[in-house]
Amino acid sequence: GENVEQHPSTLSVQEGDSAVIKCTYSDSASNYFPWYKQELGKRPQLIIDIRSNVGEKKDQRIAVTLNKTAKHFSLHITETQPEDSAVYFCAASFGNEKLTFGTGTRLTIIP
C-alpha cells in the first residue's frame, strides 16, 4: 500500500520568511496530492492540491511542487503570517483508493 513520509515534524520560522514542508510517497501510481491545514481544535481543511499531470500550482502565498520521478512533493508558504501557525498534512492517493496522510508538520510562526 501507499506510504507517505513527511518532514520536518516541527518547523519554526520568523514572520515574513518562507516555510517549506516536504513529503515523499511510495506508490508511483499515486496521482492526487492534497495538503490540509489543521488549526488547534479545528477540523482539517484543504488548502491546495495537485494532480500528477501538473508540476506546480500556486494560490496566493501558497504553492505546491511535484516531482514524479523522485516521488516527492512540497508545500511552500511565502511571506508567512501568524495565522499560518497550524499543523499541515500532506496526502496521496490513486483513483478510488484511500487517501494516505503524512504524519503532519507543526508550523510555528514567530512574530
Add this chain to the structure above:
Amino acid sequence: KAGVTQTPRYLIKTRGQQVTLSCSPISGHRSVSWYQQTPGQGLQFLFEYFSETQRNKGNFPGRFSGRQFSNSRSEMNVSTLELGDSALYLCASSFFSTANEQYFGPGTRLTVT
C-alpha cells in the same frame, strides 16, 4: 451548503462498551471516509463508503465497523472498547472519491476510561 456534521461531539465510554458515531455528509456527496486522529499517529484511515458499499478499508481490527445509508449518512461502530481507542474520530465527505476535495466534519472526541 451545510457542512459535514458529526454527532455526538464528545463521548465518554467505559472499556468493554460499544459506541456508534454518526456523520452527515454535504448534500450531494456520495463518498464518506472515516479517520482516527491521535497525537502520536496522525490521521489514520479507517474506511470509506460509497453508495452504501465499503470501498476501501484501513488496517484496523474488526471491532471497527461502519455502514452508509441511502441518503449517504454514515455511521461507525466500535465494539468492546479499549483504552487505546480514545481519539478524535473524523469523517470526511467528497463528491465521488477521496481523489476529489474532501471536507471534514468537526469530529467526535471519544474518551475510553
